[in-house]
Amino acid sequence: MPLVVLCGPPGSGKSRRAAELREALDGPERRAHVVTEAEGGRAALRAEVERRLSRRDVVIVDAGNELRSGRYELYCAARQAGTALCLLHCAAGPPEPPFEAPDPRNRWDRPLFTVQGEEPLPLAEIRAALFDSTPPPPHRATRSQPLQSCEFLHRLDRATQDVVAAVVAAQRSGVLPGEEVRVPGVVEGLVLTRPVSMAELSRLRRQFISYTKMQPSDENLPQLASMFLQYLSRSIQ
Structure with a gap:
């Protein structure tokens, strides 16, 4: 099932947004899992995401995902699993290094949704991107x-x-x-x-x-x- 990748600098509200997404997307027909970045860094995060990806559940990645290369790895994991993906950018002012702001011209940064502060999540658009689109076949x-x-x-x-x-x-x-x-x-x-x-x-x-x-x-x-x-x-x- 679909993968939602959060990105943003520290303090931008990613964990709060991940909890909102889990509440909105979780239900009797599917479960929504939040994967957080813990000990082991990026490699451990990617491994946990790949383990969670399935045909039933939604996986929400609550991590900084500051670098384009990290987001690209998650994009490849979604493509390999044959599932849809979208990116939620939690913005908090001008981006500062090492954070590399997502660019919708990149395949791995789209579809892209951006929220800031207390702005409500675009849940209808996110649901459409995850559940109404046809994911491309792997490879x-x-x-x-x-x-x-x-x-x-x-x-x-x-x-x-x-x-x-x-x-x-x-x-x-x-x-x-x-x-x-x-x-x-x-x-x-x-x-x-x-x-x-x-x-x-x-x-x-x-x-x-x-x-x-x-x-x-x-x-x-x-x-x-x-x-x-x-x-x-x-x-x-």
């Missing part, structure tokens, strides 16, 4: 764009290799925790909070590739290295 992009996916996977492999090489080289050159690692051709940098081994980088690279290749798309080609850097930033704590 549709992979099946309909085989030639594009070959190019996509090649670029994905190369971009992630370049990022790993830059991080390894920076550490060998003496970069210290708190200093920024730069990757040629990428606007974003990566601030390491601790040393990261090659084994850990390789493991995170494999995970990122596994999630990302679920939905190969030419739209993401220019952003692959940036998305991987964001993934590393969130995963290396």
Whole structure:
């Protein structure tokens, strides 16, 4: 059943909105579950969401979901499960780093609903997005764009290799925790909070590739290295 992803900065009312959604969507014909971010971080949150996704229940993700890469992972999980998804942005003033405001031009950020303060939830629109829309079949992009996916996977492999090489080289050159690692051709940098081994980088690279290749798309080609850097930033704590 459908997935509702909340996002917003601390103090924006996400938990209150998640409780409102659960009360509005829960009923005898379906259950509504709230999944919160706890110990284990993003990986544990994603695993719990994937465990909860089913053909019966609604899953509401009560977490910051500050980064585009995190929301993309949840989008891929919904596509893999063949279920509908919508995003509820709890706004609280201009976005500040590390929060990356959702953009409805991105597939993983739509349909997008935004609420602020005491503004009521657009429950009718949310219900329509979750229950009246036809979810796309899993891996549709992979099946309909085989030639594009070959190019996509090649670029994905190369971009992630370049990022790993830059991080390894920076550490060998003496970069210290708190200093920024730069990757040629990428606007974003990566601030390491601790040393990261090659084994850990390789493991995170494999995970990122596994999630990302679920939905190969030419739209993401220019952003692959940036998305991987964001993934590393969130995963290396």
